[in-house]
Amino acid sequence: MLTNRLILREWRDEDLEPFAALNSDPRVMEFLPALLSRTESDAMAERIQTHFQEHGFGLWAVEVQGGADFVGFVGLNIPRFEAHFTPCVEVGWRLSSDHWGKGYAPEAARASLEYGFRELGLNDIVAITVPHNLKSRRVMEKIGMRHEPEGDFLHPNLPEGHPLQQHVLYRVVKDDLKDE
Numbered sequence: 001m002l003t004n005r006l007i008l009r010e011w012r013d014e015d016l017e018p019f020a021a022l023n024s025d026p027r028v029m030e031f032l033p034a035l036l037s038r039t040e041s042d043a044m045a046e047r048i049q050t051h052f053q054e055h056g057f058g059l060w061a062v063e064v065q066g067g068a069d070f071v072g073f074v075g076l077n078i079p080r081f082e083a084h085f086t087p088c089v090e091v092g093w094r095l096s097s098d099h100w101g102k103g104y105a106p107e108a109a110r111a112s113l114e115y116g117f118r119e120l121g122l123n124d125i126v127a128i129t130v131p132h133n134l135k136s137r138r139v140m141e142k143i144g145m146r147h148e149p150e151g152d153f154l155h156p157n158l159p160e161g162h163p164l165q166q167h168v169l170y171r172v173v174k175d176d177l178k179d180e
């Protein structure tokens, strides 16, 4: 899938090394539970590829047209945990810090939402993060998602009292999709 500046594509073996590099970068992982080892990073890439095989869509590898072959992932995912808003499809992103601040995440996320609404026929798409992840919340707002404060929740995969347990819930419905 093409956007103005990016290519959203399925994963290749060559992506595993730069993916492991971003998963071990403390800036990228600031609001995620832990840095990932190479083995853990490869396992995550494999889960992402399995999701593509099972559902035909997923967290696409992001390439810059005429530039970097792999800057991270953006796309759609069916969360495996259970919460009050699941089953659902979420939009998510994780980019190498070398490529932040250029609007790549919102550009790729908008294309992902359009794919979800047009190709998959979804009626709504959610996004979640921790309250302090203001960069990610800004991306959600830029692509027309709205915070649903009554939907905020404790992430079931994290233990009681974990500093990252509290999460905010954002949602966009088909008719609200914001153009550039």
Ligand SMILES: CC(C)(COP(=O)(O)OP(=O)(O)OC[C@H]1O[C@@H](n2cnc3c(N)ncnc32)[C@H](O)[C@@H]1OP(=O)(O)O)[C@@H](O)C(=O)NCCC(=O)NCCS
Binding pocket: 027, 028, 029, 031, 093, 094, 095, 096, 099, 100, 101, 102, 103, 104, 105, 106, 128, 129, 130, 133, 134, 135, 136, 138, 139, 142
């Ligand atoms: C979140 C992330 C994908 C953003 O990608 P990006 O392509 O750099 O996004 P943008 O270029 O739109 O820049 C982020 C926006 O946040 C704003 N921003 C940056 N730091 C901010 C802060 N501390 N507080 C508030 N807003 C902030 C930027 O100004 C920009 O908004 P603007 O265009 O209105 O100025 C990227 O930072 C990332 O991969 N983070 C680590 C992984 C992660 O947290 N993923 C989400 C987990 S749920």
